[in-house]
Amino acid sequence: MSIEFGSVEFDDQHVAATISIDKKVYSKPAVLRACYWFGKDLYFHVNEQDELLQVTVGLRVPSPTLDQPKVRKIDDWLPEIYDALLDSQLRVEIQAETAGVRELIVAKAFAESGILEDPPPGTFQDPVAEGDTESRGLVRIATKSAE
Amino acid sequence: MTRSFSPITDFAPSKGRYRLLPFRFHRLNRQTEILVNECGESLVVPLGTAEKVVRRKLCPVDDLYPTLKAKHFIYDDYSSALLDVLASKYRTKFEFINGSTKLHIFVVTLRCDHSCHYCQVSRQTVSKGEFDMPQDVASAAVNMMLQSPSPHITLELQGGEPLLAFDTIKYIVSIAKPGAARLGKELDIVITSNLAFLTDDILDYCKTERIKLSTSLDGPEFIHNANRPRPGGDSYRVALEGIKLARRALGADQVAALMTTTQLSLQHPNEIIDEYVRQSFHTIFLRPISPYGFAIKSGHRTGYQMDAFLDFYRAGLDHILDVNRKGYNLVEIYTKILLHKILTPDGTGYVDLQSPSGAGLNVLVYNYDGDVYATDESRMLAEMGDYTFRLGNVRTHSRAQIFTSPAFVNLLQAACNQSLAGCSDCAFQPFCGADPVYHHATQRDMFGHRARSGFCKRNMRVIEHLISLLHSGDSDTQDILWAWVTDRNLAEIRASLPR
Numbered sequence: 001m002s003i004e005f006g007s008v009e010f011d012d013q014h015v016a017a018t019i020s021i022d023k024k025v026y027s028k029p030a031v032l033r034a035c036y037w038f039g040k041d042l043y044f045h046v047n048e049q050d051e052l053l054q055v056t057v058g059l060r061v062p063s064p065t066l067d068q069p070k071v072r073k074i075d076d077w078l079p080e081i082y083d084a085l086l087d088s089q090l091r092v093e094i095q096a097e098t099a100g101v102r103e104l105i106v107a108k109a110f111a112e113s114g115i116l117e118d119p120p121p122g123t124f125q126d127p128v129a130e131g132d133t134e135s136r137g138l139v140r141i142a143t144k145s146a147e
Numbered sequence: 148m149t150r151s152f153s154p155i156t157d158f159a160p161s162k163g164r165y166r167l168l169p170f171r172f173h174r175l176n177r178q179t180e181i182l183v184n185e186c187g188e189s190l191v192v193p194l195g196t197a198e199k200v201v202r203r204k205l206c207p208v209d210d211l212y213p214t215l216k217a218k219h220f221i222y223d224d225y226s227s228a229l230l231d232v233l234a235s236k237y238r239t240k241f242e243f244i245n246g247s248t249k250l251h252i253f254v255v256t257l258r259c260d261h262s263c264h265y266c267q268v269s270r271q272t273v274s275k276g277e278f279d280m281p282q283d284v285a286s287a288a289v290n291m292m293l294q295s296p297s298p299h300i301t302l303e304l305q306g307g308e309p310l311l312a313f314d315t316i317k318y319i320v321s322i323a324k325p326g327a328a329r330l331g332k333e334l335d336i337v338i339t340s341n342l343a344f345l346t347d348d349i350l351d352y353c354k355t356e357r358i359k360l361s362t363s364l365d366g367p368e369f370i371h372n373a374n375r376p377r378p379g380g381d382s383y384r385v386a387l388e389g390i391k392l393a394r395r396a397l398g399a400d401q402v403a404a405l406m407t408t409t410q411l412s413l414q415h416p417n418e419i420i421d422e423y424v425r426q427s428f429h430t431i432f433l434r435p436i437s438p439y440g441f442a443i444k445s446g447h448r449t450g451y452q453m454d455a456f457l458d459f460y461r462a463g464l465d466h467i468l469d470v471n472r473k474g475y476n477l478v479e480i481y482t483k484i485l486l487h488k489i490l491t492p493d494g495t496g497y498v499d500l501q502s503p504s505g506a507g508l509n510v511l512v513y514n515y516d517g518d519v520y521a522t523d524e525s526r527m528l529a530e531m532g533d534y535t536f537r538l539g540n541v542r543t544h545s546r547a548q549i550f551t552s553p554a555f556v557n558l559l560q561a562a563c564n565q566s567l568a569g570c571s572d573c574a575f576q577p578f579c580g581a582d583p584v585y586h587h588a589t590q591r592d593m594f595g596h597r598a599r600s601g602f603c604k605r606n607m608r609v610i611e612h613l614i615s616l617l618h619s620g621d622s623d624t625q626d627i628l629w630a631w632v633t634d635r636n637l638a639e640i641r642a643s644l645p646r
Contacts, residue, residue: 036598040596040599083174086198088572090197090198091172093201094169094201098169098170105230105234105237108230108231109234
């Protein structure tokens with residue numbers, strides 16, 4: 001059985017490759033963030049086409065030099081690139097889901113310093129606990145004003 | 148009739164009915180990854196856990212579920228997000244911002260008798276008095292220092308070799324101490340010196356004024372003399388003599404030593420560490436060379452890649468742990484700083500690894516000519532003709548003008564790793580910092596590119612190494628590291644643990 005691992009095309013010398021990525025699986029921010037971390041050894045060109053992101057990746061140093069006597073083929077980089085894509089996509093999803101909570105934490109943390117130009121979003125109460133009137137939680141946070 | 152109970156799953160929240168709290172993750176190896184929440188609390192878990200959590204594949208009956216809840220990675224119908232608790236923990240991590248600038252470095256002279264390969268200053272010959280800080284500059288700098296809101300400030304007197312301008316030191320101390328007392332501020336004073344010009348009179352003065360001494364010890368004689376040439380080629384002998392005299396006069400805990408790693412040092416981690424033990428020091432800081440000033444000019448003699456330093460650090464740390472196992476208490480300072488960030492709720496006062504960067508916010512440097520710089524490294528860049536981080540001059544600028552200067556405002560934009568590309572979603576963000584000055588010096592870009600950054604590589608690899616040590620299952624190593632973090636000795640730690 002042969003497995004075709006994603007849609008990848010290589011150049012003749014295997015110093016560059018083009019990876020086609022389904023935008024429904026990996027978002028553009030995730031792809032860009034994944035590429036960023038390889039910037040020392042690889043260069044990237046990302047092209048958006050309908051449902052696909054086409055990522056062309058090439059070796060910065062394609063043949064051995066005195067500074068870099070060993071050169072990895074572009075094929076050898078692919079597992080790391082795919083791992084990075086997975087991780088970046090998860091990070092994008094975590095950030096999207098938790099951005100509001102994070103903003104609240106930071107705003108609450110520094111609200112008392114008096115340096116914020118605008119009041120923090122929400123109230124000093126825990127907005128989740130507050131909204132959850134049915135909560136069976138053991139702990140509830142009282143408002144500052146109620147203290 | 149037997150009584151039967153419904154399974155526990157009937158009483159627990161259903162699978163996947165939990166919500167995420169902000170966290171980041173990082174693959175450690177092929178088996179494990181680390182999850183770190185917004186406040187720096189971490190969990191080392193099997194690889195794939197982050198994906199399982201995000202994809203809602205975690206069940207309430209999973210062993211990890213209650214831990215993830217307790218450590219603020221998720222919450223569910225039975226718990227609150229506890230935002231105020233998280234905010235309080237977050238604020239605690241950033242406590243170091245309070246009070247603004249705490250460390251004030253005065254460059255009292257550029258004169259020096261040593262010609263160290265890595266020196267970050269364009270030193271001047273011993274006789275050139277025009278490179279000493281004049282009294283009007285010293286007064287203005289002390290005034291600016293005392294305007295810092297911090298209730299506890301540290302005045303570090305350095306050079307060049309500051310003892311060559313001892314009258315300037317005496318003048319600065321004579322106005323700084325009463326000034327601080329008048330304002331109710333605590334004031335620590337440290338002289339950073341090669342100790343070559345130490346005399347009994349100077350030591351008497353230091354004792355009376357409660358001034359600490361900090362010096363350089365790069366390792367055994369052949370390394371120290373090679374790294375720190377001076378006329379006579381005897382910088383090692385002079386340093387040891389000075390350390391001995393200073394300890395006798397001031398007490399052992401009032402004298403500290405720092406080492407700098409040169410290309411020569413890289414091959415000799417054990418010899419350097421053994422020298423610190425031989426000289427009865429209980430701390431050592433395995434510091435890489437700074438990519439500034441004279442260190443760059445003499446790069447062929449001192450320069451090396453970060454990979455080489457990391458090998459040196461790991462070998463050195465192994466040896467230091469061995470030294471501790473054999474009963475001698477020796478702490479590696481950078482390890483201690485990072486472990487403190489990883490294992491405790493607090494931040495640290497270490498200005499070179501903070502976000503917002505300590506540059507200006509936690510440290511200011513007053514050059515002999517009155518120029519004010521964001522860090523000592525900024526001043527070194529200026530010595531090379533790059534004035535990017537000169538914030539103003541004590542003769543012509545107020546403190547407010549310094550902190551609203553275009554140079555400082557520019558620096559601030561790249562001073563928070565929370566908003567830097569690469570750092571913003573790095574799991575190690577709460578343990579790390581931002582260094583706009585380093586990135587400007589090495590990449591000509593204050594923001595820097597993480598994949599090419601020696602600063603990033605050093606901290607990523609060192610943090611990974613420390614996490615692997617903490618989870619190695621070696622209780623000896625864990626006890627030693629915990630002793631460092633809690634400022635106790637190994638015997639105390641062992642006595643306090645049930646075995």
